[in-house]
Amino acid sequence: MSDHHGAPAGPSRRAFLRSAGLAGAGAAVLGSLSAASATGRSGGDGRWDPDPAGPQFTLAIMPDTQFLYWGSQNSIDPEPQEESFRYVIGSADDNIVFLAHLGDLTQDGDATSFAAVGKAFDLLDANGVAYSVLAGNHDVSGDDTRGGTAYLRTMGPQRYQHSRTFAASDAGGYNTAHIFRAGGREWLLLALDWRMSARGFAWADQIIKDHPKLPVIVTTHDLVVSRYDDNVYPYESGDPEDNAMLSRHGRLLWDRLIDGNDQIFLTVNGHNWPPGRTTMKNAAGHDVHLHIANYQNRYFGGAAMLRLYHFDLARNVIDVETVAPYFLAQDPAKRSPLAAEHLRLTTPVDLFSMPIDFEKRFAGFAPVPERAARPASRMVVPGTLAYWRFDGGGVSGSPVGVGETVRDLSGRGNDLTVAAVAGSAADALSWSSDHHPGQPAHASLRFAGGRTPLRGAYLTTGPAAPLNAETFRGGYTIEAFLKIPLDWDADDNAWMSVLTRRGRAGKNADPQEPLAGLNISSNGREPQFNFYPLSQTHPTTNWGHGLFEDVWWHVALVNDGSHTLMYVEGSPVVGNPSTLSVGIASLGLPWLVGGHEYAGAVDNVFHGWIGDVRVVNRPLPIGEFMIGG
Template identity: 70%
Template sequence: MRTTQGSGESSPAPEGPSRRSFLRNAGLAGVGATALGALGAAPASADPAADNAAADAAGRRPGGIGRWSPDSESLQFTLAVMPDTQYLYWGSQNSLAPEPQEASFRYVINQSGNPDNNIVFMAHLGDLTQDADPTSFQAVGKAFEVMDSHNVAYSVLAGNHDVSGDDTRGSTPYLQTMGPQRFRRSKSFLGADASGYNTAHTFRAAGREWLLLAMDWRTSAAGFAWADQVIKAHPKLPVILTAHEIVGSTYDDNVYPYESGDPEDNAVITDYGQQVWDRLIKDNDQVFLTLNGHYWPSGRVVKKNSAGHDVHLHITNYQNRYFGGGGMLRLYHFDLERNTIDVETISPWILAQPPAERNRMAVLESRLTTPVDYFSMPFDFDERFAGFLPVPVRPARPANRMLVPGTLAYWRFDNGGGDGSPVTAGQPVRDLSGHGNDLSLASVAGTAADALTWSAGHHPDQPGHASLRFAGGRNPLHGAYLTTGSRAPLNAETFQRGYTIEAFIKIPLDWDANNNGFMALLSRWGAAGAAGKHGRNTDPKEPVAQLCISNNGREPQFNCYPLNQSYPTTNWGHGLPENTWWHLAVVNDGHHTRMYVESSPVADNPSTDSVGIASLGLAWMLGGHSYDGAVDQVFHGWIGDVRIVGRPLRLDEFMTK
């Protein structure tokens, strides 16, 4: 807490209101949970369905409390954080209001089994009580019994209103109530130091173990040494550090950060927080996130550790808000597929109340949506953890494993030259299917010798660990590409029984729509008009088949002229971000064509009946595109393994599997 009786702590930001002035202004001094309706009813919520779902989760509606059942393997999970609940427990003043906290506990339990939340752990940030009185801790201990009885994985730590001095203080009501003995039967409890005030916890989420340290209000040298040893004893675990004080906000709680500065840089490390940083965080690269309460308003800052990696330091505290924060929860939604941590702040206690019965303050406080309480953090988990938890690299797979029945051509580039060396005319790319569709070099006149080079870059799920780097464009026309020979069997293939075309590509950051738009990673020589094609959407000068990247947001496009109609069938994908490897697939089942990006179907897959691909018996180009019988564009970027199969493949038959 920022301003407390006898806290002796200075704030890095302007002082907030005192406990008594806050209660007086809110009209709540001396009242308990029954005060909720005293300010009168408010209009119903704008989202009753969401509120009803929250009510179910909190246990108000029929069904009550459920069971603790998180999915430890899902790549999406939630860490629930509960800061300073001290104003709910002031036993020496006969003021005890556990209901808001209990509602949050029910929410944590019930939302553990909801795949959209999948709460796997809850961390309390200290100041469980206002006065450290035994009667206060008796009430706190009783409230936490619901967590214990449901085997919830959680942690607690002591704040300055729970204890005084450092962790050598000896026995206290906090330690007697919330000490290590409380966690002896918990599967997530790893252990405690000799004092009992510093504890370690592990939880399983996203298929891996995570370590959470809950540190005392003031940790001694021995406590820091113990915590450091715990981290070193678990060298591959990502670490979340919780303490009551590490950083404080740099702006006044009457001015939101978007009015006073950057919402991602509005906290400063405190004097004690500097000790925590120097003794425990700075040199332990596993620590990536710290969470603390004590000060308000909420804020966050990013600091670089000794390894040069980001550490996110967050303060979250709502004791200065309605009903002492009402047992609010800060929810950290980890998404290891999207590489994002989404953060939201809610009051399950308020959300469990019928919307029409909420008073004005409850309506305002049910969800906090300021930039410091509702935000997303881009977070590349693999990259951030690589220093202590390297990502296993999927090994290359032999070419013969990729030769599924019906394979007509398979090209890969791991038997070429060294990384960055140019492809030369004497280095044909063999068709590994054995059908003789080998590729040879072709270049636009005047093109530099290194316009096409071998590369070690590849998609993480690509069978061959290599690619080709094309440096082409149209303004002016330049570049080199590969082409099948005049007698290649693939030239005459019409794919009447369906087909699958797969390729791995990466678009560079310097891609330009004017210079590189509609570059083809694979195309077929032969103009549509020469193949007798006409009618709607027909350009008689364009090739009879092309898999290219458009000029509109780098969207993949497959445009082909089938055998059964005179006009083209066109599939469109969504925009592909640059500097990222993508797997593209086009699958025709003999009548309909579908495009996939990363094995996901795109929206613009027409229902047009499309049988086969027209052919004039001419060559295919890898990285080249023709118009009106001449090359007019060369690919710019990387192309990895390419496979053409004369039948439709299932998703589990793609090269990524």
């Protein structure tokens, strides 16, 4: 950090102290952070061994540690940094895949200081941890053409030459590139010098061009600066998501490297304080997230705090937290008051979430090819009793008329015919090209139904369809794709059915309800399979979790001849009862797709999209579901 960064004045130190202990907006992400950091553990034993394939992983960032290494003043204390390194090594729960230091490893650039720094980093080397470092203004002077320094001799690219993540360095050794594997893909991280020459910029640009499909994270020492001075926490006077701006050198980095390289989606720098973040649009019109992480002005020089970027590719979010492993490792009874205050920083500039649609953001340089449609013949597995799909109809958006037929592609004769509630609009049912990404047919039907008033169109098997009499004594698998629209309303659309077996139960519970139905419940939009087995006079009910609107879902019901399980997206739900359930009772009446029956009459029609539906007379393993087959 330079001695003066010229940030504007702001609210008082009293305001800063008042807010330092508040959770603020960051409290919302606490539940999604790792169990490891929540318990305060500081690391573990054993060699570092992250999972490169799982959808959740962590990038650890270590900002300026300069006040721990001031050899010319005989002030060296490596223990905080080493404790943070032990935290990373024992990070199985966090799945830390890479550690990046942001520069100013030392206060004075002295050889004695770097000797101590190098010894601390030996701990990472001994455990095979992938990491990067870069030079800050307290480590070096001049730009990346400066030649030999204590930094380069101790922390230069020779340290990485045997690391599987080291990709390249520039001619001077001050700029390095690292490729790590996480979330089932490769990521490029650039560790760029405090001051880059034209040669350095050309090198970095070429590295990106040499890896045209990799998302890129830029780490450097000086890029953005807070709009506030170090007496103020930014959220008190402005938006915590836009409280930083480019520094003078940052403007050069933006103009010469970041703006024109769409692969760069995240940058993190130290040097300045307080922490902050902003988002800028690059030349392609896409977001680039620019963050400051620096705690050298905090107690114990920041104690080698870690900024943890928890990537969650399944949830399309990066959850960010800031922890101090050195303080977390201390005996709580012996922690000083300031150590206790700094265990975990919870203000909105230190604990927050960043929603990122990774597939969409990276589509310009690494598009994910859509899964090709699969022929019906491939889906008609042994035991298939019915298979309905909707890719043989009209143009997307055109209506499906009453009396039109959707063929049963299993060849078993269980064709569907369109029926409608009297007075329903002509477009109450329409063809659609919308579909689940894992769906065999790239098409669906759009239902515009409801119950208040009753309206809409649905499909029904014929009166003599073989499926009507099937009782599934040996087990079954029933699968369907569905999407609930944003305008779904519980008062109008609750208890709508994807699939219903007609016929009044006439047994215990409610004798007017149908024999079987895959329904969407009220309010929470949980999928429910309620059915009357042959084995008892009361129904069995499976319950799934709430389904988000405007998202495609695959639901499967699997019975092994004794018990029934519901799966959502190939995952078993919690509401699977242990009740004995043999087969499904039948009165020989038709099945409905998109219609719900009560007291012998249709009383509700589906609202949303229904894709492929398949019925098989045996239990299928998850790998043979339509989303996988």
